[in-house]
Structure formats: C-alpha cells, structure tokens
Amino acid sequence: MRTLFWLAVFGCVYSYALYPLLLRLVPARQPVRGSPAFMPPVSLIIACRNEARRLRHKLDNALDLDYPDLEIIVCSDASDDDSDAIVAEYAGRGVKLVRADERRGKEFAQGLAIAAARGEILVFSDAGTDLPAGSIRVLVEDLSDPSVGAVSSEDRFISADGSVVGEGAYVKYEMWLRRLESARAGLVGLSGSFFAIRRSILGSWDASIPSDFACALYAVRAGTRAISDPRMVGIYRDIKDPGKEYARKIRTAVRGMTAMARLSEVLNPFRYGWFSFQVWGHKLMRWLVPWCMLLLLLCSAWLAPQSRFFATALGVQLLGYALVATCHWIPLLQRFVLLRLACFFVQVNLALAAAGIAFVRGRRIVTWEPSAR
Secondary structure (H helix, E strand, O other), rough: OHHHHHHHHHHHHHHHHHHHHHHHHHOOOOOOOOOOOOOOEEEEEEEOOOOOOOOOHHHHHOOOOOOOOEEEEEEEEOOOOOHHHHHHHHHHHHHHEEOOOOOOOOHHHEEEHHHHHHHOOOEEEEOOOEEEOHHHHHHHHHHHOOOEEEEEEEEEOOOOEEEEEEEEHHHHHHHHHHHHHHOOOOOOOOOOOEEEEEHHOOOOOOOOOOOOHHHHHHHOOOOOEEEEEEEEEEEEEOOHHHHHHHHHHHHHHHHHHHHHHHHHHHHHHHOHHHHHHHHHHHHHHHHHHHHHHHHHHHHHHHHHHHHHHHHHHHHHHHHHHHHHHHHHOOHHHHOOOOHHHHHHHHEEEEEEEEHHHEEEEEEEOOOOOOOOO
C-alpha cells in the first residue's frame, strides 16, 4: 500500500511538475532561422458553427491582417443561423464561404476548405480569436525555416476585469510548457484557435481527429517539427457559462483520447524518439492524474492509522477538497486566487475522469459547439 501511495504521488505530479523539469534538462534545438523575404500565398481558414454574434468582428479582424497574398475562407459546419449570410456580405471584399451540407464537425468543414484553398501555407483560426495585424507575417517567416512544418500561436486569456486567474493562469502555464516542447522535439498539440501548417506536408485529412493534434503529427512525420512563437498571439475572452465550459473540456478530452487511439504509433519512441516521450508526458500521464488523485486519497485513508505522516497527507487532501466544495456552493470565495486555481484544477481533473469513462464506454465525438465567451 505504501508503494501504491508513492506511485500515486508520482502520477499526480509527473505531468505538471517533473515532466517540465526533465524537458529543461534536454538541450534546446537551434533557434528558428526564418526569412521575412519568404512570402508564399496564404489561406486563412476560419471554422464556423452558428457564429452570427461575433462573425462580423472576426472578418473585420481578418481583413485588417497585414499580408500581401491572403485568401480568407469561412468553413461553415452547416450553420443554421445568419452566419452564412454574414459571410456573403463580405464576398465583395474577397471572403469565400465553404459550407458543409450537413453538420459533420469542425474538421470535416476544415477539410472542405482545404480542398478549396489555393495557399501554400494554411492558417486555421476560430471565430472567437482576435489576430494581431502582423501575425500572418510572423508565422510565414517561421515556416521559411525548412526544419519547421507547423507553427502555433500562444493563447492570451482576457477576463472581464483584466485579471489572469483560473483558466487564464492555466493557459499561461500551458504556454510556458509549450515553449519548452517547441524548443526540443516540437509541440505535441497546437493551439486550435490559431495555427499554421505547410500544405505540402498534409497527409490525407482525417475528419475524426482533432486538427490541432493531427497537424503536429503531420509535421513530425514529414521530418520537421511544430513550434510555438510568442510573437504570434491569439486573444480570446472569458467563459460566459462555466457549466458549458466543463462539458467542452470533456468533449475535448474524449476527442484527444480518440486521436491517440487512432494514432498510437506516436507512443513508440523507437520511431518518434523524444517526441514520443513528450506525448507520454503531456498527454497520457495528464489523463491519468484524476485516477492517481483517487488512488492517493484511498491509500492515504488506508495508511493514516499507521503513521502521522499519512494521517497528515489524508487531512491535507480532505481539507483541500472541502474548500473546493465550499467554493462551489459559495462562489464568492473564488475571488481568492489560490482557491479559484484549486477549483479549476479539480474541475479539469473531474472532466478528464468523466472523459476517460466515456471513452472506455465507447463514446466518440465529431461535432462541436463553440463556447460562448
């Protein structure tokens, strides 16, 4: 039981703490050597599912991007609001609409847009993400380096009052971790809200796999890597409905697990080397955290009568969960940063646990509903 206790501790801290430390021990690769003279045609593909509320703002933002040869395509996943009509308003300014006749998911709609696009570089973005004016030039400059196959933005989270807590703090941690991965074997997943890939390295487009994960793998398969660039920032806003955001986390995790099952080859270090180590550390071990937390609680309860150390470990865990439960019933307590972070961490792992159960029971998710922000 003591062995299980320490295995559970290891499982709880590995992905979030030990894995980044191990990454830092690995020598970083040479910095990207891009050329601002590299100016191939670029296609910006905007995924859309009932985005009438914010689509005009997104298209205005896209048309303000500073790049000489930019094609803008909106791929509508059978939207049944005014989204398609709004895109038609911009047809005179060069914006194109590609529509799926039936709702088949974000990746299916993106596949239709890829078939219609003429760009050598494909840029993917969501309707809720604002792009700085010079961001396309930045990613194209990165892709001029032949060692780079895909480029991801760094997410910037803006809450209503301008503070960075909860999900915002988590995003900042994720961006730091991605910088470490980017400088080694490359990212194991791109920011789905804003990323780019060379068209030449795309394989057959699989609409059942999240595009942000698939494109990172395409880059590795082509002998290149996917990187993040802190100069390329995707800006998005606070979640309006935390309950729906919890459901989104479950859907995202189920889709990630489905992709891993279909692309399990990436777990083979003899084929993918250090990239496989990063997939294990960032994906598999993180999905195991909620089960390690449960195992740790059970082992602590079993061992508590035997030692003051284990009794203290049990007391700390029970106190932490009690505080999180209290914050759920008294939301005002989440004004304290540490409590809100604790609540967010527990929510994330509850979602991962629910996703794991759903995946094992055979649930698979293709369609998506953008979160209201």
